[in-house]
Amino acid sequence: MLETTPATVGARDTHRRTYTIGELARRYEVTPRTIRFYEQEGLLEPERRGQTRIYHDKDRVRLKLTLRGKRLGFSLAEIREVIHLYDHAPDGDERQLRRMLDILDEKRAALTRQRQDIQALQRELDDVEARCRDSLAALSRQRASS
Template identity: 75%
Template sequence: MSDAPQPATLERSTSSRRSYTIGELAKVFEVTPRTIRFYEQEGLLTPERRGRNRVYHEKDRVRLKLTLRGKRLGFSLAEIREVIQLYDRAPDGDERQLQRLLDILAEKRLAMQQQLEDIRVLQQELDDVETRCRESLQVLKAARGKR
């Protein structure tokens, strides 16, 4: 048997030390470097500094991925930060993070249900106005035809 690392082990140890430039992360996630710098200013990413260069590690890549996913789901930056910080701080971070995430998801679901209801009401109002406009238009055309 050889003492050489197996491919999966080698890949895991390499990926944990992998670093990224801001340009590489921007390209991978299809965002601008400005977006990444903004998330850094907001405390969601914490790249290492080497002179004037930012060096992002796997932790930053994962945080960026979670941040972008959270934004797509309608999470505020404060909510995203809270979930990430829960995970970073607590020894039971996974459990607390998941529970908070479930709470936020429930809040989002309720808000979306309210928005759906508001949209249904608005659609009905639009339908009613459209119907009245069409009826009024027919009356005007009929009156014009009698002249």
């Protein structure tokens, strides 16, 4: 359902695009339950008209950022912190960007550690595999000579 809501901005009227929960769910390929969960977690703040939730562009952008943050491995607390910095701080843009950089550095460091752990595990697997193959070859030689 496409709905526009008139809003007064200064002396002129403008129309803001709004969305239903179903529209956002389809657009971002998530369930309405996921959207309601993000609302419960304070990441989205739809307008309420009775039982109906009305999502504005701000909510759409927040949902998009939340989903992107989740793909990048951000926790909901980290996503909430970044959104809160933008919404509530006078220098929100700068603080938000600096915090994003900090979180990205943390994520990159964690990925580097994970990559090193994976490489060490692969070396260990290679070693165990080589020993197993050597043992199998020795068993085959013993059977052949018996």
